[in-house]
Amino acid sequence: MEAVEKLGYRPNPNARALMTGRSGLVGFWMCLQYSRYRSQVLDRMRGLLGQTELAMAVTDIDEEYHWDHSFNRSLRVPVEGIIAFDASDSIQALGQVYDRLAPNTPFVSMGIYWSNAKSYVGVDLRAGADEAMDHLLSTGRRRIAYVVPFNSSLVEEGVRVEAYREKMAAAGFAIDTILTHGVTSAEVGVDLAARLAESPAPDALLCMNDDLALASSVALTKLGVHVGSDIAIVGFDGIQETEDCPCPITTVKQPIDEMCALALRFLKSQMEDPLRPLQQQILKPSLIIRDSSKG
Amino acid sequence: MEAVEKLGYRPNPNARALMTGRSGLVGFWMCLQYSRYRSQVLDRMRGLLGQTELAMAVTDIDEEYHWDHSFNRSLRVPVEGIIAFDASDSIQALGQVYDRLAPNTPFVSMGIYWSNAKSYVGVDLRAGADEAMDHLLSTGRRRIAYVVPFNSSLVEEGVRVEAYREKMAAAGFAIDTILTHGVTSAEVGVDLAARLAESPAPDALLCMNDDLALASSVALTKLGVHVGSDIAIVGFDGIQETEDCPCPITTVKQPIDEMCALALRFLKSQMEDPLRPLQQQILKPSLIIRDSSKG
DNA sequence: TTGTACGCGTTATCAG
DNA sequence: CTGATAACGCGTACAA
DSSP, X not given: OHHHHHHTOOOOHHHHHHHHSOOSEEEEEEOSOOOHHHHHHHHHHHHHHHTXXXXXXXXXXXXXXXXXXXXXXXXXXXXXXXXXXXXXXXXXXXXXXXXXXXXTSOEEEEESOOOTTSEEEEEOHHHHHHHHHHHXXXXXXXXXXXEEETTOGGGTSSHHHXXXXXXXXXXXXXXXXXXXXXXXXXXXXXXXXXXXXXXXXXXXXXXXXXXHHHHHHHHHHHTTOOXXXXXXXXXXXXXXXXXXXXXXXXXXXXXXXXXXXXXXXXXXXXXXXXXXXXXXXXXXXXXXXXXXXXX | OHHHHHHTOOOOHHHHHHHHSOOSEEEEEEOSOOOHHHHHHHHXXXXXXXXXXXXXXXXXXXXXXXXXXXXXXXXXXXXXXXXXXSOHHHHHHHHHHHHHHOTTSOEEEEESOOOTTSEEEEEOHHHHHHHHHHHHHHTTOOSEEEEEETTOGGGTSSHHHHHHHHHHHHHTOOOOEEEESOSSHHHHHHHHHHHHHSSSOOSEEEESSHHXXXXXXXXXXXXXXXXXXXXXXXXXXXXXXXXXXXXXXXXXXXXXXXXXXXXXXXXXXXXXXXTOOOOEEEXXXXXXXXXXXXX
């Protein structure tokens, strides 16, 4: 111990990890595509892991690159367990690919995609989307438009557009999709202004996420349209900013804290007991009704 | 290779790391305290590393826990290099502690704190704070208040309050600090309303960061105070949201992209050549003047 | 081209 | 309880 102190000796983490099989690392897989929601989830998980002895290794799993590349890089980092967050195609490919690649590494997926072959903490965003549509329809909105960036996969796929189309069809109203060429209020403003110039103008916007809802709200206000009375806005995800803005925005709030805490709990229990059976739970998002859709 | 395919063999990352000395991991040290700026920096670094073969291991270095605990946990993860972001006390302690603990691990600090004993990409926020104060004073503001959460270390320390006090003293105006009990617009609103009830009311707010500036802007608007004409607001950090909001906010913008890219470049070059001499560079923030302080 | 032995630095085990 | 030694799994160098 004197020698340790005198020579400034430090254990080699790699050798220790090789011997013990424990690296102290949890892999966090997410896609590179930025959104404030994803950023908040990342930060939340960072906070939770900050209270433990574990550290977080963040890697991205993106379809942009080849699967092999993404997976290989992700699997090259010595993790004791993996949490995959909103890994869309990842999850689909996972059943086929993952078991070959890291069959013994504890794995939990988290978010709106899941596979029954794996442990997960799912969020039933479809239920939330249905609720949001019911809310808009029951408060008298008829010309509801779905707002989404033109290059998003959510234009045609996903629970949001599915709920939108089915609810509109059931109510007998026409579909109206507004494609934006960006998510800033300036960009969204251009597209909304163009759409509002046509008639009939929409009386409600179902925005693909809160970033877009916030941008739309700011853009509409600048266009002289009164959010909440002239037009309703609903977003998805429930980020803090929707509450803390001039006109609080109705949103389908994902249970960030509970989702993260539960996913980490599942993962830790699997890390302690690798033979533990799958743990699967679905959480419900909650529709938070605020001024943007009350009027 | 057939056997590899057939048996689903995967190299053991720990053994590989032990042998090669390379884990493919870059340690990212930051404090747990959340701000949107920190979150955006984290996300930016995630994006940069996502384009490389490296992954990011995020650990927090916080004073809340004992130094030993934080350092030990951080150093237990097998990283090839370390980027320390806005590590305040860390940096000060680093000169004394770090060399004992990980003398051979490439290290670059990034942000508004640095130590001449290490490589760094610094941001001269004092210059930005001075510029912000000059801007407010030169546009006729005299009753400038400094807004900061009551429990922040920035109440008394740091370049913001230093610039504020010196510039106010030089101009012959009185100091006025508004302590908030939170950073949401609701919380900030209570404290601002209380202060505005007293006279003389401030004609400008120098907010400790953009989160607070945004919250103040929303809160003041709700109080019926017209931001930009009745009162000016200036924030720090330059997060995207300051531009994309009803009344765009003047801010001291930190060069996030350049800072992250440069820090990573420094680190990679040190990882390739451990004998490389220290690399040190100071970046200047830029004052972005917007509507919140024009009127 | 194919195979074998050694070393990386630690932890764990077993004999003294 | 202390001290020597095996083993973790991969990369590499050297021999066949």
